[in-house]
Amino acid sequence: MDVNDFTALMLTLKLAGITTIILLLISTPLAWWLATSQWRYRFLAEAVIALPLVLPPTVIGFYLLALMGPNGPIGELVRWLGFRPLTFSFTGLVVGSVFYSLPFVVQPLQNSFVRIGKRPLEVAATLGASPKDQFFSIVLPLARPGFLTAAVLGFAHTLGEFGVVLMIGGNIPGETQVISIAIYDHVEALEYSQAHGLSAGLLLLSFILLMIVYGLNRRFSVVRL
Amino acid sequence: MTIEVHLTLQRENFTLQTSLSLPASGVTALYGPSGCGKTTLLRAIAGLEPAAQGIVKTNQATWQDKQHFTPVHKRAIGYVFQEASLFEHLTVYDNIAYGMKRRQPHNRVESEFSLDLLGIRHLLDRHPEQLSGGEQQRVAIARALATQPDMLLLDEPLAALDNARKQEILPYLDKLQQKLSIPVLYVSHDPHEVCRLSQYLVIMDEGTVVEQGATSSLMSAPSLSGSSLFTVSQPEENQISHLSRDKYIIKARVDGFDAESSLNSLSFSGGTLLIPGEEITQPSVCVEIAASNIHLTTQPGQVSSMLNTLPCSLIDLQPCSPGYLTVRLKLGDEILNTRISRKAASTMALRNGQRLFAQFSAEVASS
Known part of the structure; x- marks a missing residue:
């Protein structure tokens, strides 16, 4: 592995890590709301969140580019606030990845919240737990497998990101060149052995991550969480 | 001293409308066919139905009136649901400690007493999934009692159990009825349970109170004869029948046992009853x-x-x-x-x- 490939690998892991943390922070309240809300038009929100599951990444990337580019509304806002433009920057990649991987984090969380149901919360309330207390002492521990699945899926999905990065990030080594782009570069340059090395690495990493998810969930499910 | 419950709850195809003064001690049964609103009433008393409007007042506090609504977690209640609903991520000990930590009961000895009353001391280290259905429900009752509530609310705690498990729990409920000084509201659709456990009876149908009074006098009240409320062998609970009832249930005091002829003697308002069999x-x-x-x-x-x-x-x-x-x-x-x-x-x-x-x-x- 040459220095360039190593940089791409580290950048990818950093992107996936930061994105996962942000996603968990955003998705927990969002999934809780989706799981408990009685709002009539909740399905609209669910549909919007699920869009990245079906849209080609290039479409997401294209619209993000349009929004974040120098003439897009977000781009202008960012410039007005005095920041560097988001396009072709690592920050831009994080923003894009958050959208791209959102359903992979929201859905497992929402499912595990729904599965817990209202009853444990009612029991906790009759035992003197305030709503906030109920969330931390009952919901969080009971949803632990959901959080694990969400975190790993969000991380693994961001690892494999290509189309969105290509559209809004380009190919700047050390800034926006992630591993999937590096593989593409190698193939373009007919450097098959390097491409193979990176590809096999990514394959192995993804497999290990998914194995952890399913393995741990099986272990937890003994306690029927 | 009474518990005042005047509540109205409007649902799409159901209206709960009750005005009750319940005794502030002993076991009060809320009885009626399924769908009559007895569980909803119990939930509303606990504060689990925020849409219910009206007044809930105990000796100690006003939980609900026009101006104010005490949320569930601030009402000093013990609530036992139909399914034990133990927290699966906690041991039996931690389940019980969960309520005690939050309610801070003033007398720890009394909280410990609930463990003995329900006979669960040997289960403390177990996880809920290692318990039988009956044991789970006993833990749930002990968990509620350990908080030393002002009132214990039981929502058909036996309904989800098979007959053997019921027989396992009933003696504990008998003890509860004898030892507890706080009022107990007991929701049930089983006349046997009602007769065995309660002193006061509220009969409900279609969201309203049909009748209330002492259990022993109500169970054969003239207004109920001809209805199926206390027939044992009616297959359809909701069906009102005008046939004479098949079986009567009478609450009787056990006076003595004659070992020679294996005969129990009991008394009720009509006189002395003799029942052969094992000693009661x-x-x-x-x-x-x-x-x-x-x-x-x-x-x-x-x-x-x-x-x-x-x-x-x-x-x-x-x-x-x-x-x-x-x-x-x-x-x-x-x-x-x-x-x-x-x-x-x-x-x-x-x-x-x-x-x-x-x-x-x-x-x-x-x-």
Whole structure:
């Protein structure tokens, strides 16, 4: 592995890590709301969140580019606030990845919240737990497998990101060149052995991550969480 | 001293409208067919139905009135749901500690006492999934009691259990009824449970209170005769039947046991009952009398295979089917219906208000 490939690998892991943390922070309240809300038009929100599951990444990337580019509304806002433009920057990649991987984090969380149901919360309330207390002492521990699945899926999905990065990030080594782009570069340059090395690495990493998810969930499910 | 419950709850196709003053001690049963609103009422008293409007007042506090609504977690209640609903991620000990940590009961010894009362001390280290259904429900009751609530609310705690598990828990509920000083509200659709465990009875139907009063007097109240509320063998709970009831349930005090003839002697408002069988160990039990097995006679002295002969008075006679009459009898405070042939009635020259003797056999109701 040459220095360039190593940089791409580290950048990818950093992107996936930061994105996962942000996603968990955003998705927990969002999934809780989706799981408990009685709002009539909740399905609209669910549909919007699920869009990245079906849209080609290039479409997401294209619209993000349009929004974040120098003439897009977000781009202008960012410039007005005095920041560097988001396009072709690592920050831009994080923003894009958050959208791209959102359903992979929201859905497992929402499912595990729904599965817990209202009853444990009612029991906790009759035992003197305030709503906030109920969330931390009952919901969080009971949803632990959901959080694990969400975190790993969000991380693994961001690892494999290509189309969105290509559209809004380009190919700047050390800034926006992630591993999937590096593989593409190698193939373009007919450097098959390097491409193979990176590809096999990514394959192995993804497999290990998914194995952890399913393995741990099986272990937890003994306690029927 | 009473618990005031005046609540209204409007749902799409259901309205709960109750105005109750319940005794502030002893076990009060909320009884009625499924869908009558008894569980909803219990939930509303606990504060689990925020849409319910009205007044909930106990001796200690006003939980709800026009201006204010105390949220569930600030009401000093113990609540036991139909399913045990133990926290699966916590051990039995931590389940019980969960409520105690938050409610901070003033007397730890009393909280510990609930462990012994429900016989669960040996289960403390287990996880809920390692317990039987009956053990889970006992832990749930102990968990509620350990917080030392001002009131214990039980929502059909036996309904989700099979008969063997019920028999396992009922003795603990008997003890609860004897040892607890706080009021207990007990939701049930099982007349045996109601008779065995409660002193006060609220009968509900379609979201309103049909009747309330002492359990022993209500269970055979005239207003209920002809309804299926306390028939045991009606398959359809909601079906109102105008036939005479098949079985009567009477609450009786156990007075003594004659070991030689293996005979229990019990007393109720109508006199002394003799029931053969093993010695009954509870202080009071529910006794079943089959309506079809009540024989009438004008003379007390006749030798009969029926163990019990008690004086009663004939309230009235009504035709029921060709050749038959329904006889309403008053036996102490109890009112019983039985069926006799028109021919027998004329031979015996029966008339309203007549003094008669009812011969019957009784057995301990198995709930």
